[in-house]
Amino acid sequence: MPNLRRHRLRISAWLLLGDVALLTLGLLLCLLPALLLVALPGLFGVLAAVATFPAAPFGLVMLKVPFSSRVQGDEDGIPLLPEQVPQLFTELERIRSELGAPRLDAVYLNSQFNASIRQHRVLAGRTRNVLWLGLPLLDTLSPAACAAILAHECAHIAHRHGRYASRVYFARLQWQAVSDRLERNRTLSGAPLRLFVEWYVPRFLDISLDFARHCEYQADAEAARVCGADTFAQALIGTALQRRALAEDYWPRLYTQAVNQPRDNLQPLLELARHGLLATPVDAAQAGTWLHAELCNSTERSDTHPALAERLAALGIDTARTDLPLNWQRAQPSAAQAWLGEQHHALAQRLDQEFAEFIRERCNDAREDYQALVGEHHELLRKQRIRSLNSDEIARLAWLYRTHLDDNPRAASLLEEALEQDPEHRALRQQQAFSLYQAGEHQAAAQRWQQLAAEPGPYQLGSLRQLSMLAMTAQDWEQASHYRQQADRLQKQTNAEQGPPQYHAHELAAVEVNKLAQTLAPLLRIAGGVWLLRLPDSRHYVLLVQARENLLLRLVSRLTGEQNYSQRNCEQLLDRLMPRLHLRVEAYLLEDNDPRLAQCTEAARMRLDASPD
Incomplete structure (x- = not known):
């Protein structure tokens, strides 16, 4: 508890600092035209006051932000009443009493896979406590599990986390409003505030989010004590x-x-x-792998x-x-069946x-995804009639047969033929492993996954997880633990690195590179550098573009918030030129500190005067 008190004091100090900064800078911006009019002589003072007059309305907005009313948000969902679902309210009252939490003013049912509670002040300083329950959560978990989750939520209001969290959340909204205002008014008059926001907001978020996580730990401990x-x-x-x-x-x-x-x-x-x-x-093995x-x-x-x-x-x-x-x-x-009773359906x-x-939108999204897969399938079949598909295309076609068309025998036959021609292709071997597993040939699938697990690359982690799952299915706990430890180390290492993706040399023939360079000629003339690389284990390419910059351009961009003209021109050219490329290429506009620049070697640089090797 003392730890949380220290966190609250720190957050309060940062909230005060933010409000004082808004008031001080807002007041200075409001008074800036008058101060310049008085400080500068004659015509110079009048011109300076006129030039800086737009700063006054901006400052007025800053002054209003700390005093703006707190928008509590809509209380959406279906309101639940004790006489409607008595079993639910009996359970809520039991949990609330054991935790010593204040009474709930409202309970709503919504469509989220979640449960949450909110506290906020209403008239005469009283606190309103509102609980939201997601029906999918109640529909999949047991009464005991949902009771533990409700205990966690009630613990938040028992320790007054909710009201303080609301205050911090509202402060985040305030600073978001300030950022939006700065985005809409990219002028030099907002430069002091823009620099302060860039310094203040990341630090305030770190402290406030750290406090939120401490509240979660405390609520977890209270729920564990009760349940x-x-x-x-x-x-x-x-x-x-x-x-x-x-x-x-x-x-x-x-x-x-x-x-x-x-x-x-x-x-x-x-x-x-x-x-x-x-x-x-x-089964339990797949659940354990998840x-x-x-x-x-x-x-x-x-x-x-x-x-x-x-x-x-x-x-x-x-x-x-x-x-x-x-x-x-x-x-x-x-829990839904136990607590909602006859009202459930x-x-x-x-x-x-x-x-x-929302449901209609999801159906439309599913229809678009389905049509895109149908189109991709037809396109691969069209290419197959014209020429032989490469290994990447065959792996993709097999995946479509296996998952989209539910035709695993066709996928297995396609993969077997392709692997005779290209036995070392990892995407083909991975698809064959899943095809064998789907056909019930678990031992043969395990052999494929063992081969892939021994090879560093994009399929290593997934193969280790599949091997762990197969071992758990066979109740071979020693082997399952062995594969799990390898997979865990690899996944944690990948998460810890979180570096830029590692690209490979594009390996295109000189004639192909020249053809791309001619198409991209307008971009190559204005950009500081353009490099072509390839995603590992695929024939997909990336175009890394760095705009021309200098110290003056960076300084003006920092003060005004405006993108410099060189970056803007590069973006516009990319939008216009990318659809003309005959290869599958993704383009990225790099900042000066982008770590991917380390991979932008001279060998990968695109030039207008490229010549065959």
């Missing part, structure tokens, strides 16, 4: 697994089915409420919540175990009606 550490840990794990199952499989599958079998009134939340077990994860990958993620500076591994470690859970006990299946009965239907526009 038990194992129960709360299972709630955290179940949330991670079911979120992935819904996001990566269930929702996409549902919307894709709606494309193939058009329906006038798709009701995804009602479908979920009526649905039984989810298709993924298929969990191991999630546990390798670390907390980022911009995160309001600590990473799963850190939260479990704080609860005393040994995350190094390969055979962690998992409630990986969708709960039967779910009616509430799901109401939410579907409220979010009908």
Whole structure:
């Protein structure tokens, strides 16, 4: 608790610093024309006052920001009442009483896979406590797991995190408003404030987000005290697994089915409420593989919540175990079935009606994705009639047969023929491993993944995860642990590096490079440098472009917030020239400090006078 007090004091000091800066700079900008009129003699003073007059309205806006009213946000969703769902409110009252939390003023049901609570002041200084419950969360987790999550949320208001967090959140909105104002008014009059914002905002965010994570740890500890550490840990794990199952499989599958079998009134939340077990994860081994990958993620500076591994470690859970006990299946009965009772399906239907526009957008997105895959399939077949496909194209076509068209035998035959011609191609071998696994030939698939796992590259980590899953399926815990440790080290190393992607030499013939250079000639004449590289293990290319810059251009850009004319010209030329290229190329405009510049060698530089080697 003392630690949180220190955090609050630090944040309060930074909030005060920000308000004082806004008031001081705003006052100076308001008075600037008058000060110049008085300080400079005669005509010079009048001209200076006229020139700086636009600074006064800008300063007035700055003065108003610290005193602007706090927008609390809409209380959206379906309001729930005790007489409507008594079981839910009985559980809420039990949890609230055990934690000593204040009463809830409102409870809403929404369509998010989440639960959240908000505190804010209303009339006479009283605090309003509002809880939001996501129906997908209630529909997939057990009553015990959801009770632990509710205990975590109630712990926030028991310790008054919510109201203070709202104050910090509102401060972020204030500074966002200031940044937006600076973006719209890119003038020298805003330069002092722009420089302060660039210095202040990143530091304020670091401190406020660190405070938010400390609040999460404290709420976790309170939930574990009330519900038990194992129960709360299972709630955290179940949330991670079911979120992935819904996001990566269930929702996409549902919307894709709606494309193939058009329906006038798709009701995804009602479908979920009526649905039984989810298709993924298929078993405890796949769930364990998902969990191991999630546990390798670390907390980022911009995160309001600590990473799963850190939260479990704080609860005393040994995350190094390969055979962690998992409630990986969708709960039967779910919290929604237990707490919403007869109102369950009616509430799901109401939410579907409220979010009908969002559902239509998702259906349109699924239709566009489906049509894009159909178009890609037809394009590959067209190329196949004209010429032999290269190995990358065959791997992609096999993937389309296997996943999009559900024709694994066709994919297997295509891959077998291609590997006779190019036995070392990694994308082909990876696709064959999945095809063999899909056909039930697990031993042959494991051999392919073992080969890929031994080769550094983009398929190494995924192959290690698949081998760990196969070992867990066979209950070979020693082998599963061996593969998991290798995969964890590789994933953590990749996460820690987080460097720029490593490109390869483009390996194009001189005639191809000359053809590109002629197309890009206008860009090559004005840019400081243009380099062509290749993405590893593919025939996709990247064009790295650096605009011409100098100290004066950088200084003016920093003070006014304007992009310098050289960068703007390069962007415009890229927009115009890229569609004319005959290769698949992605273009990136680099800043001076971009780490990818280290890969921009003379051998990769594009020149107008390029000649055959």
